[in-house]
Amino acid sequence: MQSTESSQAAANNKDQVLSQPTPAYDSILELAPYQTGKPVEELTREYGVSDVVKLASNENPMGCSPYVTLAITEQLGQLARYPDGNGYYLKQGIADFTGINIECITLGNGSNDLLDILARSFVGAHDAVVYSQYAFVVYSMVTKMQGATGIEVPAQRFSHDLAAMGQAVADNANTKMVFIANPNNPTGTQLERADLREFIASLPSSVLVVLDEAYIEYSPKSNNRALLDEFDNVVIVRTFSKAYGLAGLRIGYALSSAPVADLLNRIRQPFNVSRIGLAAAAASLADQDFIEQVRLTNEEQMRWLEKQFDTLGLGFVNSHANFIMVEIDDAADIYQALLEQGVIVRPLASYGLPNWLRITVGLAEDNMRLIDTLQSILTND
Ligand SMILES: Cc1ncc(COP(=O)(O)O)c(C=O)c1O
Structure with a gap:
């Protein structure tokens, strides 16, 4: 049988696969790496957008206590x-x-x-x-x-x-x-x-x-x-x-x-x-005074966002946290279009929710930017 370079490489590969360390449990092979919200720096690098709003990881837009x-x-x-x-x-x-x-x-x-x-x-x-x-x-x-x-x-x-x-x-x-x-x-x-x-x-x-x-x-x-x-x-x-x-x-x-x-x-x-x-x-x-401010601001902004989603005709699940899940057709495309305009949200396909986006409640200006961008994408402006 003729031995070519590629068949030799394949044989080496097979040996390598066989001799690779195996994980402690087969269930580890089922794991996908944790999907984090896209970092601001990455978006700037990939799309050249500088004014980025990140509403993807349920972080506090007010920062922390002084x-x-x-x-x-x-x-x-x-x-x-x-x-x-x-x-x-x-x-x-x-x-x-x-x-x-x-x-x-x-x-x-x-x-x-x-x-x-x-x-x-x-x-x-x-x-x-x-x-x-x-x-x-x-x-x-x-x-x-x-x-x-x-x-x-x-x-x-x-x-x-x-x-x-x-x-x-x-x-x-x-x-x-x-x-x-x-x-x-x-x-x-x-x-x-x-x-x-x-x-x-x-x-x-x-x-x-x-x-x-x-x-x-x-x-x-x-x-x-x-x-x-x-x-x-x-x-x-x-x-x-x-x-x-x-x-x-x-x-x-x-x-x-x-x-x-x-x-x-x-x-x-x-x-x-x-x-x-x-x-x-x-x-x-x-500094619990700071936490109270955070809670009140989040609540006010959540109510504002809910109103906007109603106006845009988008369904959402009532949320008790600092994010809200919004129902949207073609969520993956909308996520991508938002990204390209500097707004990072979280797609939920990995949770088995392909028609939903999770949006972290931001500061008033962040939320306005989100809604304006979303509206222009949805209406093809
Ligand atoms: C429900 C829940 N638990 C735990 C965590 C983990 O947060 P951390 O490791 O930053 O404390 C998160 C973060 O998104 C979360 O949403």
Whole structure:
């Protein structure tokens, strides 16, 4: 048989494939890399647009508390030193703010870090994890990373169907964890406390319920801190990335029973929150006046956007967070057309919502720019 260069290359390739390291679990092969909102710098590079409005990652357009700058400046002479691995001052601030004991708190490098730590601490390859269709994508990611079985329960009017989720737990005796986002990203829906309470009470106490409250500051009614007093199998995860305006610093926290926090703190990397992150988060937590301003501004702008969508004849899902999901034909084309005019929003095809865009509520001028651009695209102006 004649051996050509290309057949030799193919043979080498085959050897390479066979000798490649394989992932710990086949489920890792099902993972797609997390799709982030397009960075402003990338858009400028690709399309040469300079005046970019980013409404794609649910960041706070008002920035963060002015006290953060001072707190960060105070740390600048200490950068050669590791941070406090226990994050004592930040935890003390969180303990005072939430009325929970310091040994019930775990800090994370953003709340995604905590979702990962939770899965690594409690979920093994033979376990199942229950979450809702259209819920935050990281729940299925951390489940698959553990080689566990993800059970996605169909949503009900874009929200968690708690009855069906309870049934899924009952049908799968190996369920170890349930993830619930309240309010949910990307749909913005919110669950009633009484329904949530009833759901948790109906589950075996060996099932850990993770309540993700990333957007809680925008919707104080979604605050389910009280459930921690009643249930040892509840964990609440929060972040400084959204209303606190510190997404670039990566800080989140989990509230749980002390034994759960003890486990999480064993799995957590020793210095998972930076010195600057700790100082900034503590300073921003102390400035609740800023958070109130953020909440009011978001609410006012949300109402304005809803009116505009009504006028444009676009459907939307009522949102309790700082973003809104809008129904639009040819969403992928509209997303692209908006991009080319310097407005970044979030397409939702990867969530199985190809006819929807998720739009973060911006400042008044950002929202006006969005609506003007959208209107001109829709009317072919
Ligand atoms: C529901 C929800 N949970 C968690 C996160 C993670 O945020 P971070 O890791 O920045 O704290 C996000 C971010 O988009 C989110 O929407």
